[in-house]
Each structure stands twice: as C-alpha cells, then as structure tokens.
Amino acid sequence: MIKIKILMSLLLWQVAVYAQTPASILLKNATIIDGDANVKPFKGSVLIKEGKIYSISAAVPKTIDAKTRVIDCTGKFITPGLMDSHVHLGTGDLTDLKKAYATTDSIMKNLLLHGITTVRDMAGNAPFLAECKKKVQEGKVPGPDMYYAAQFAGPGYFAMMGAGRKGEEDLGKTSWYRSISSKADVKPAIADAKKAGVTGIKIYASLSKELIREITNEAHQQGLLAWAHGAIFPSKPMDVAQSNVNSMSHANDLVFQQIKGDTIEIGAAWAQLYKGLKLDTNVRDQMLSEMKRRGTFLDPTVFHAENNKMVNAALITRRANELGVKIVAGTDWIFPSKNESVPLLDEMKLLAVKCGMSNLQVIEAASLNGALVTGLKDRGVVRAGKRADLLILNADPTKSLETFDQPEFVIQKGKIVKK
Structure with a gap:
C-alpha cells in the first residue's frame, strides 16, 4: 500500500x-x-x-x-502569487544543455507548484535563461515568469574567478558576464546586455564608486534597472546607496560601511567580520536612512546569512523595516528539483521571527515589493x-x-x- x-x-x-x-x-x-x-x-x-x-x-x-x-x-x-527576488537558475554546469534544461525545468515546476509565480534571477547565462523564460511563456514548461540580470564587475573579480564555470569559459567577455575597466566600457556593455534580454544590471564587485554611478546612470538611461551587492569591494555600502541603485542585496554586507577608510579590501573586511566585528548602530542607521531617502530596496537574504553564521543580517533587516526601508524576499539559495518545500518559505519565516516584520509585511516583501524592484506594475497585488x-x-x-x-x-x- x-x-x-x-x-x-x-x-x-x-x-x-x-x-x-x-x-x-x-x-x-x-x-x-x-x-x-x-x-x-x-x-x-x-x-x-x-x-x-x-x-x-x-x-x-x-x-x-x-x-x-x-x-x-x-x-x-x-x-498574490509569490516572488523570489534572488535566484540563480543559470549558473550550473552547462556542458550538457539537455541535462541542464531538464534539471532547471524540474526546479521551475517545483517553484510554481509552491506558489512562486515570478522570479528575479540575479545573474546567470543569459541565452540559457532566455530559453527557460520562453518555454514558460509558451506553455511548454510550467514555471514562474522570469526576469534576469547581467553581472558587471571589474577585471580583478574575473581574474580571481579564473577559467570560469563549466560550459562558460569566456567569463567576463560575454554580454551577461561583463568585465568593466573604464567609463568607456559602460555604454556599449549595457547596450549588449539589453540585447541579451536582461531587465537589470547586477553591479557585483571590484568597481570604484565612480564606475558604480556610471553603470547605474547608463542602465537607467537605457531603460534598465540597477541591482547591486551591498558592498562592491573596494567600494563601501554608502557609495553603492548614493549611486541611486534600485536595490542592494545581502543585508550582512552593510556592516562593512563601518570599517575605517574610503575603501575596503575584501579579504581584510571579511577577516574582521569573522573575528566578531560588532555592529555600530549609528553607522547602520545612517546607511539605512540613506537607502530610505533614495527609495532603495533591501534584498536581505536572511536565510542565506543565517546558514553562514552572519548574525548581522537579521539585525540590520529588522532596523531597516523599522525605518521604512522597503524589503524584498529573496533567497540566493539552491532550490530543490523535486516536489519539496522551497527556501523562500524559510526566508519569509525569518523575516517574521528574526526581523520583526508582521506577516502582512512579509507577504508584501514576497509579492508587491518583489514586483516593484523588478519594474513590474502589472502584478503583486490583488x-x-x-x-x-x-x-x-x-x-x-x-x-x-x-x-x-x-x-x-x-x-x-x-x-x-x-x-
């Protein structure tokens, strides 16, 4: 039986x-x-x-x-249908595309059956994601509606990454993973990213505050959104917020604003964090007030942080909500490919239990705010x-x-x- x-x-x-x-x-x-x-x-x-x-x-x-x-x-x-505002569905091994599509199709089916009707993919192989999006739109595969980003970073980041992922050895040279060295690179790179079907530019690492502003301004000029990590080493979180990006990911990153100096070195910053860097609440509030003033969404990824012992993420998110910063629910986590519970629910529960958000606020983070941070005005509310x-x-x-x-x-x- x-x-x-x-x-x-x-x-x-x-x-x-x-x-x-x-x-x-x-x-x-x-x-x-x-x-x-x-x-x-x-x-x-x-x-x-x-x-x-x-x-x-x-x-x-x-x-x-x-x-x-x-x-x-x-x-x-x-x-409303739910939205995970931080997924990565196009970053796996793409050497066997048939196998990669089969796995991603199963993941997307599971997302949809658990109520996730839209996702914001925060950088992956754009042609792969475009095909996944197309199959959903044409009804060939059940899954969430998908909007995805191109990832921009400085040459130092791509040099650190080396040869890149399997099936994608030209990392840093494509329209969806682009190395930016100077202002002259920005306009054509964003035009190429737009042709690849992206909705936003993910501003990731190894960029000066001047280049962050240039990327953000040009993205907006060309009708795209600008989504950034909280810290873009060597640039500090305040540099990111003051560039008028649409969202900042990873609440834990905001703690790096309190490190002294105009810039931050990635290795030294993380070393301080793991030694027990104590949260400076005054610096935190200055940072969050700037985000509130500029209408910058916080994509805190608390579930990701909790799994990596980053306790500051929940503390910063709680205060962000108290100050009126708009929160979006995103996971940056691996989704199961079978009929299993999804990590978005874990993120939502943490937003309520550890970040002090009411259940209605959590639902807003996982629906309306997710739509707004992606530039979607046709969904997110009943x-x-x-x-x-x-x-x-x-x-x-x-x-x-x-x-x-x-x-x-x-x-x-x-x-x-x-x-």
Whole structure:
C-alpha cells in the first residue's frame, strides 16, 4: 500500500500541468489579502477574465456567465502569487544543455507548484535563461515568469574567478558576464546586455564608486534597472546607496560601511567580520536612512546569512523595516528539483521571527515589493486590472506563514495550476 501511494505521488508530480481553464473564473467568498501591507484583509469575490483580475466585489455577482468556473473559497484566503527576488537558475554546469534544461525545468515546476509565480534571477547565462523564460511563456514548461540580470564587475573579480564555470569559459567577455575597466566600457556593455534580454544590471564587485554611478546612470538611461551587492569591494555600502541603485542585496554586507577608510579590501573586511566585528548602530542607521531617502530596496537574504553564521543580517533587516526601508524576499539559495518545500518559505519565516516584520509585511516583501524592484506594475497585488497571479490558501497566512507551503490552488496569468 505504501509503495502504491509513493508511486501515485510520483505520477502526480510528473503530470503536474495547467488545468483546462475556462476563459473566466469566479473565486467567491474569500478573505482577500491585497499584497500591500497597509491594506487590511477583507471579504470578497474575485472575477478573472482573460488572464487578468476583471473585478473584485464585496458580494458574489448576481449574474454569472454559464461558462464561468466558480470556486467556493468560503473559509479560504487569496493572496498574490509569490516572488523570489534572488535566484540563480543559470549558473550550473552547462556542458550538457539537455541535462541542464531538464534539471532547471524540474526546479521551475517545483517553484510554481509552491506558489512562486515570478522570479528575479540575479545573474546567470543569459541565452540559457532566455530559453527557460520562453518555454514558460509558451506553455511548454510550467514555471514562474522570469526576469534576469547581467553581472558587471571589474577585471580583478574575473581574474580571481579564473577559467570560469563549466560550459562558460569566456567569463567576463560575454554580454551577461561583463568585465568593466573604464567609463568607456559602460555604454556599449549595457547596450549588449539589453540585447541579451536582461531587465537589470547586477553591479557585483571590484568597481570604484565612480564606475558604480556610471553603470547605474547608463542602465537607467537605457531603460534598465540597477541591482547591486551591498558592498562592491573596494567600494563601501554608502557609495553603492548614493549611486541611486534600485536595490542592494545581502543585508550582512552593510556592516562593512563601518570599517575605517574610503575603501575596503575584501579579504581584510571579511577577516574582521569573522573575528566578531560588532555592529555600530549609528553607522547602520545612517546607511539605512540613506537607502530610505533614495527609495532603495533591501534584498536581505536572511536565510542565506543565517546558514553562514552572519548574525548581522537579521539585525540590520529588522532596523531597516523599522525605518521604512522597503524589503524584498529573496533567497540566493539552491532550490530543490523535486516536489519539496522551497527556501523562500524559510526566508519569509525569518523575516517574521528574526526581523520583526508582521506577516502582512512579509507577504508584501514576497509579492508587491518583489514586483516593484523588478519594474513590474502589472502584478503583486490583488486588484482589478492586474495580472491574475494568485494563490488560494486553506489557512490564514496572517496567523501562520506555513500555509504557503501547500497552496490549494496556484493561478498564474488566469490559468489554474494543479498538482
């Protein structure tokens, strides 16, 4: 009997597909959680047509088209689809592309079945990611909608990396991994990255504050976003924030602002950290206030930090939230390729337990803020006119985030995803 149950589970996993979804769906009598933490949950019904939220009403519409599928959500909760704002799906061994695609396809399926309808990929092989994105858009593979970055760094970083990853030995010379030596490199490099389909430039390492500003300004000029690490050794976190980047990743990196001097050396900085560098709260608050003033999102990756004994990440994120810095939920972690729980839930729980965020704020970080930091205005909230990326949950997520681990329904662009 146990063997039969296991076999059935595997079969269900293998045939996870989009259900035959009618043109319109009515989700009636739900508790709706908007995605904006300032909007209180409310009772209502959501009508979906042609992939979008057509209307939201307090009462069930009296007239319903006979072809509309009606799902009774009494006692259930509707939230926006989740977004992991820091993944890496194109950084593995690409020597065997067939194998690499098969693994990534399975990972993306698992992401979607756990309610992650969009991801921000923070640098990987752009042609590989473009193909993954295309397969999802064409309905060939179930998975989250994907937006990805090109990674820019100084020559020193790429020299340190050596020959590069398997299947990608030209590291630093491609449009998605680009070595930047001078201002003259920036404009053509960003133009090339844009042709590769990126949404943003990830400003990574071994760059002066002047080059960080040049990259950021040119990215914005060419219609792209600028996403950066918290510290771009030798540049300090304040240099990064003052360049007007759209987001800064890894809250732990912000502690390096308190190291004396105009620049920081990567080896010495990390050595100080591991010797027990004590957080200077005054420097921290100056740093976070600058981010708040400029509207810079913090992508704290607390789960990643906790797994690497970086205790400052949670402390800095807690204070960032208190000061009103917008937080996005990203993991920078390995996702399972089978039907297993995803690390985004671990990140969300840490944001609540260790960073003092309310569950509504955590949901905002994993939905609306993720959309905004990626430049997406068509999703992230449960409102009329928005893309119908929605979750139907069996329990109240304002009381327990665990309910996100097993959504009853995942709806992506108006289509119901079934397990």
